[in-house]
Amino acid sequence: MRHRQAIALLALIGCFVASYLWLYKIGAIGELKCGTGGCETVQTSRWAVLFGIPVAFYGVVGYALIFAVALLGLQPRFAARPGATRVLAALATGGLLFTLYLTYVELFVIHAICRWCVASAAIITTIWAVALRGTFRRGPAA
Amino acid sequence: MKRFYLLLAAVVVAGGVWLWWASREKGAAAPAAGASPVPAAASDGFTGYTLGSDSAPIEIVEYADYQCGHCGEFAVLQFPVIKQQLIATGRVRWRLRDFPLGFPWSRLSALAAQCAGEQGKFWPMADTLFLTQSEWGRQARDPSGAFRSLAVGVGVDRDKYDACMAGTRYAGRIEASHEEGVTRGVNGTPTFFVNGSPWPDTHNISSDRFRQVVDSVIAAKKKR
Numbered sequence: 001m002r003h004r005q006a007i008a009l010l011a012l013i014g015c016f017v018a019s020y021l022w023l024y025k026i027g028a029i030g031e032l033k034c035g036t037g038g039c040e041t042v043q044t045s046r047w048a049v050l051f052g053i054p055v056a057f058y059g060v061v062g063y064a065l066i067f068a069v070a071l072l073g074l075q076p077r078f079a080a081r082p083g084a085t086r087v088l089a090a091l092a093t094g095g096l097l098f099t100l101y102l103t104y105v106e107l108f109v110i111h112a113i114c115r116w117c118v119a120s121a122a123i124i125t126t127i128w129a130v131a132l133r134g135t136f137r138r139g140p141a142a
Numbered sequence: 143m144k145r146f147y148l149l150l151a152a153v154v155v156a157g158g159v160w161l162w163w164a165s166r167e168k169g170a171a172a173p174a175a176g177a178s179p180v181p182a183a184a185s186d187g188f189t190g191y192t193l194g195s196d197s198a199p200i201e202i203v204e205y206a207d208y209q210c211g212h213c214g215e216f217a218v219l220q221f222p223v224i225k226q227q228l229i230a231t232g233r234v235r236w237r238l239r240d241f242p243l244g245f246p247w248s249r250l251s252a253l254a255a256q257c258a259g260e261q262g263k264f265w266p267m268a269d270t271l272f273l274t275q276s277e278w279g280r281q282a283r284d285p286s287g288a289f290r291s292l293a294v295g296v297g298v299d300r301d302k303y304d305a306c307m308a309g310t311r312y313a314g315r316i317e318a319s320h321e322e323g324v325t326r327g328v329n330g331t332p333t334f335f336v337n338g339s340p341w342p343d344t345h346n347i348s349s350d351r352f353r354q355v356v357d358s359v360i361a362a363k364k365k366r
Contacts, residue, residue: 005146012150016157020164029164049329074143112211 001079003134007088007127008070011063014123018059021116025054034115042114047105055102059120062095066127085134092128099124188315191264193225194235199363200356202234203335205241205323208251208271209279210331216347217272223349228356238268240319241331247278247285252316254289257306258298266296 023029025043032039042048048055066088073084099121106113190203206213228234240256242248251271258267270292278285286307293303306312326335334341336355343351 009146009149009153012153012157016153016161019157019161023161023165029161033164110211 001074003085003130003137004070004073004088006130007092007134008067008074010123010127010130011067011070014120014127015060015063015067017116017120017123018056018063021056021114021120022054022060025049025056032114032116039114039116042106042110042112042117047102047110058098062091062098063123066091066095082135085131089128089131089135092124092131095124096128186315186318188318190237190239190319191259191268192235192237193265194229195232196235198229198232198235200234200337200359201237202352203237203239205239205319205326205328205331205333207241207243207245207248207331208255208268209245209248209275210243211275211279213332214272214275214279216332217269220347220349220352224352227349227353233356233360239323240316241323241328241333242316242320243331245279246282249313249316250284250286251278251289253307253310253312254293256312256315257303258293258296260306260311261298261302263293263296263298267293267298270296 020029021032021039021043024032025048032043043056050058069084069087069091072078073088078084102117103121106117192201206217208214224234224236229236240252242252255264255267255271258264271289274288274292278288281288290300290303290307294300323333327340332347334347336342336359341347342355
């Protein structure tokens with residue numbers, strides 16, 4: 001249960017971080033509080049859009065999905081079943097791989113680092129680690 | 143469990159307030175040239191500076207921001223080769239359009255290029271701005287002085303340049319160019335159009351790829 005609670009909380013925070021970047025991308029926020037200008041370099045690059053959709057929006061959807069599954073897994077009906085944690089681990093693995101790709105692009109293609117992207121990377125990595133720990137942990141509410 | 147849901151609610155409220163606050167600051171972003179507000183778009187019929195022959199079979203339009211790192215990289219690494227292989231040989235006419243993004247000096251640098259252009263020095267100024275981007279682009283302080291030095295370096299008359307910059311003479315033109323880009327679906331820079339069609343390979347903007355695309359367009363024209 002604790003694993004799912006932690007994941008829900010992290011996913012909610014991640015959802016806000018991704019929303020911040022997404023709102024900037026669609027023009028609802030005029031300036032990113034970044035410090036170095038790297039955020040705008042990254043967010044205005046061609047790699048900030050994938051299949052015509054801002055990359056940050058994939059983050060919003062991904063975190064929202066993880067949040068929803070984690071909350072569902074906390075309901076009494078599913079609390080004792082390991083399925084939710086496995087789904088969370090699978091979602092987090094997908095998110096982590098996508099994040100690794102984006103971090104590679106930032107470091108070696110765009111040559112700029114977006115601090116909010118780093119924050120998101122840290123969140124998804126933590127979610128992944130917690131989900132994995134929950135998956136391999138013995139006990140009914142893994 | 144109740145404490146957990148209270149914590150979630152607190153995060154929702156804090157996150158919501160944060161995003162709401164960030165969106166309220168929208169008007170403060172994207173400073174215009176100097177300290178002036180962004181003027182209304184006024185194109186004065188200007189369609190961008192061109193490089194190359196008027197009779198070239200292919201026109202490539204580039205939407206760029208002088209402070210965009212990728213534009214700078216393209217201008218420094220790829221464009222000289224394109225200039226030599228495609229523009230100088232009469233196959234391509236290049237048109238540069240302003241598409242200022244939200245960087246602190248996007249509009250100011252575009253204005254500096256336009257003011258140099260007024261004196262026939264647009265391309266040298268554009269090249270110099272891209273080349274020196276890493277020096278002025280990272281500065282928090284106003285790079286107007288640096289732009290003036292660069293402009294004088296490419297041969298513009300300082301007084302005329304200063305008057306142009308002070309009057310933000312071409313700010314409306316820059317906004318019009320930006321609006322035109324938005325209308326055409328531009329959402330980042332650099333963005334290219336080849337004879338009016340969007341660049342076919344968004345992840346490859348190397349000079350080799352430009353040569354391939356130009357070759358294929360010319361070959362397709364000959365077949366017709």
